[in-house]
Amino acid sequence: VLTEGRTMAVKTRKGRPRRAGLDAEVLAATVDLVAADGYAGTTLDDVAGAVGAAKTTLYRRWPSKGELAVDALATVLGTPPTDLPPGPDGLRAAIDWLVAGVRGGGVQRLLLGVVTEAADNPKLRAGLRTRMRDPFTRRLASDWDLPRKDVDLAFDVVVGTLLHRLAMTGRITTADAKAVSEVAGHLLFGTDSMS
Amino acid sequence: VLTEGRTMAVKTRKGRPRRAGLDAEVLAATVDLVAADGYAGTTLDDVAGAVGAAKTTLYRRWPSKGELAVDALATVLGTPPTDLPPGPDGLRAAIDWLVAGVRGGGVQRLLLGVVTEAADNPKLRAGLRTRMRDPFTRRLASDWDLPRKDVDLAFDVVVGTLLHRLAMTGRITTADAKAVSEVAGHLLFGTDSMS
Amino acid sequence: VLTEGRTMAVKTRKGRPRRAGLDAEVLAATVDLVAADGYAGTTLDDVAGAVGAAKTTLYRRWPSKGELAVDALATVLGTPPTDLPPGPDGLRAAIDWLVAGVRGGGVQRLLLGVVTEAADNPKLRAGLRTRMRDPFTRRLASDWDLPRKDVDLAFDVVVGTLLHRLAMTGRITTADAKAVSEVAGHLLFGTDSMS
């Protein structure tokens, strides 16, 4: 399930074209509704209703609620920024982008729901890796010449810790964000380069 | 919801006594079934059937699936070891106990399920803190004179990161465990005391 | 699926007893709703709503819409009258009871729907025979000493012809009823005994 493949599809396809922009509308609605009602509390009928589509239309594009959620997640966390300055500042900014992404706009509950389903579903796991973590890891590994293994770990530490804190306290505070950011910094800079 | 409080209830009550040891059986069955079928894939009917009890009996003892799961979790992760040696070795051992606990015997999927529900359920959040994290934090904070805040963070890093890795790859490897253990060590020892 | 078996069930059953009288309510609602909206136009949700039950409750008692419909039909056509006078007059009355039953109170559309499903469903066929035609045939065959084969034919002629006329003209007139009744009479009396 590749968003690019879907939205950028060669224009010369047979049959009635898919409703333009519907994918993006659905993904946005998914993020919003899950932010408001939680992952389990969000129905595909709700999503369909929110965008004026039929449930069957959603099922034609995504094989399950989980796959849709992964896609929705990728719209928020799948594209790390490209305009990062070189050196330590850029690296810090990259980490903070991830931290802010997890905290921001109701991504938390969506992420939590997807992560839980992924544990039981290999396809979702692959989706999460490919669409969410890999882009981040690739960017950092290449731009700062870091071992991918280390960046993967930093990613999992950041996302995992923040989610767990959410589950423990109900919210992710600025202090939480700062602390996690520092832990990730240590991992990527080495033990001596953080203030 | 305290297991002790429940099972040790005033002995001299009217009526039929509660089936002895049922609590423990149920909690064990919960851990086993969730390990096998996942959290969502485990029904309360399944659990009831596994211990030869009726679903209503479970609901008399636990108000919801989530609370039962928290209780089951506490049987595995709620009691940090008491025979830890003083000094850094004991601290490392404490961390490794937690890491091993999360990895071991199918706790992973149970933990993931509970964590997800907890995000939307204050009562479960409180249960997780009280029954799982607080015992760990209290022990470490008092025995090694550490700020509770730091131990909480270490706890969340360990558990959160391992769970997230589970969601990413489907399993938690020995290498994962070692890496996470080291990160937690850094947090509690300071940047200079880990090899 | 035996109504008797269900409603007259031995009182000493375990568990919460089934809602008393619900079967009858459901069957009556089914007859009424199908009369109003047609067989295809009647949803099990509609039926459930009409009696204040949940759809799942209906599915616990009947395995499918078709089986429910057969049961509903049997409440109307499954019990030929017992107080028929002996001799030709009683036989005529029996036929007219059947004719009136098919015509009456919206049974037509229900019957038509069931008959159609039965053609593709052996279980429904058996149900129709056992619950609807057999009681009629048994009664007439024994009371008037007729070959069952002949009564079966008369039954099929009456019901089939009336339904087909319904499909042709949209309604079953009194004249239709009279004509069909006479045809059936011929079959059972022999060619010479009808005026």
Next chain:
Amino acid sequence: VLTEGRTMAVKTRKGRPRRAGLDAEVLAATVDLVAADGYAGTTLDDVAGAVGAAKTTLYRRWPSKGELAVDALATVLGTPPTDLPPGPDGLRAAIDWLVAGVRGGGVQRLLLGVVTEAADNPKLRAGLRTRMRDPFTRRLASDWDLPRKDVDLAFDVVVGTLLHRLAMTGRITTADAKAVSEVAGHLLFGTDSMS
């Protein structure tokens, strides 16, 4: 909806001409597929696929599944034979033609499906009368000087009874056919002219 009117449409029209012979192919495929899978079990997508056409093409030619089915039915039952001998033998042959038509080549399930829809759909009812029953009735009424009302009744008895027997037993046997044929004979010959 007249097949002739459609296929023989004014030859001199602009635009791309309709695919020649498609109507006949579709009707044949409809008969075959319904014979195999039943009326409800046959999708318009199935029919379209069977003849290598698009569903939209079918909907351009027939306004609904029911209308298509009526048309398909008319290809089988809409044209009583013209070479019938005069006198009772011809009449008997006409009846047997109808009986054989209903029994033959999977017409049964198609007929049953159409009849059911017709009960709720005036247009289909008119179609059935015009395209199926009227030709039969007209022929018999004129050739043997019978009241149309009587022939209509005979028609309904034959078709209705056979269909109902199908719904009761799953098949129409030779004995069924013979019995129904005799009943219809009685109706048209009078009570004394059948052996």
Next chain:
DNA sequence: TTCTAATCGAGACGGTACGTCGTGTCTTCTT
């Protein structure tokens, strides 16, 4: 030759019903 228009294959779409599953509540009899 170019224009115009009906038809075709293809497939997406809105809507609606189906039958299934799981949670948490309830009602009964039994211990």
Next chain:
DNA sequence: AAGAAGACACGACGTACCGTCTCGATTAGAA
């Protein structure tokens, strides 16, 4: 009082079919 048993209300899931729609591509007669 507690338990076993099972019915119950509720609500979401994912599937199937109908009939409609919107494309690009044909294929003719008309201009």
